[in-house]
């Protein structure tokens with residue numbers, strides 16, 4: 001009986017572990033087995049998927065033009081695109097905020113290299129490339145008016161630390177545009193861990209001190225959730 005008890009304790013510890021605010025247990029094939037606030041975190045999309053980010057049908061599927069209009073960008077806005085990838089939104093933002101700076105943050109060198117090529121090719125001066133890490137965006141405090149996070153939050157390995165770092169970079173009246181595929185909608189053809197519900201996002205932002213100002217419901221597949229400092 002004692003052996004059975006010991007076996008059960010060891011097995012449970014092996015299958016389930018907790019480290020601070022994160023839990024570790026077996027989950028979906030595309031998850032990393034790490035959970036935050038009852039949500040399993042997905043794998044980071046590797047740079048090998050860059051062509052998917054640049055696909056021709058993206059404008060039709062995601063209506064990026066409407067998303068950018070939702071951001072009500074003024075020409076002097078300083079904007080951070082977190083998890084900027086190949087820069088799909090970065091260079092559109094650079095055209096709109098001509099007197100501001102677009103900070104294009106990513107953790108993969110290959111993504112930063114792709115954006116560097118575009119920046120050099122187009123002689124674009126108002127884009128600053130920033131190498132972040134899993135816990136920090138490496139931006140100065142109070143340095144941005146707007147933050148854009150498209151299809152990235154669900155794959156951040158340290159969502160709490162990342163959001164705390166993003167909040168620090170936001171000016172007092174800054175707006176954060178959190179764009180995630182709608183988890184409530186079974187018709188959105190995206191894998192479960194790569195989607196998110198509004199309720200989950202609101203819960204996760206609340207612990208950081210960010211509150212939902214509005215969810216703009218005009219994109220075909222995604223939430224366009226606008227958060228402000230609470």
Ligand SMILES: C[S@@+](CC[C@H](N)C(=O)[O-])C[C@H]1O[C@@H](n2cnc3c(N)ncnc32)[C@H](O)[C@@H]1O
Nearest residue numbers: 045053083084085088106107108134150152156
């Ligand atoms: C699915 S891609 C989206 C790229 C871009 N936002 C877009 O919509 O085209 C996710 C990107 O987020 C980056 N990423 C993941 N975790 C990150 C983190 N903690 N900080 C910065 N970038 C991150 C990945 O390297 C990848 O380039």
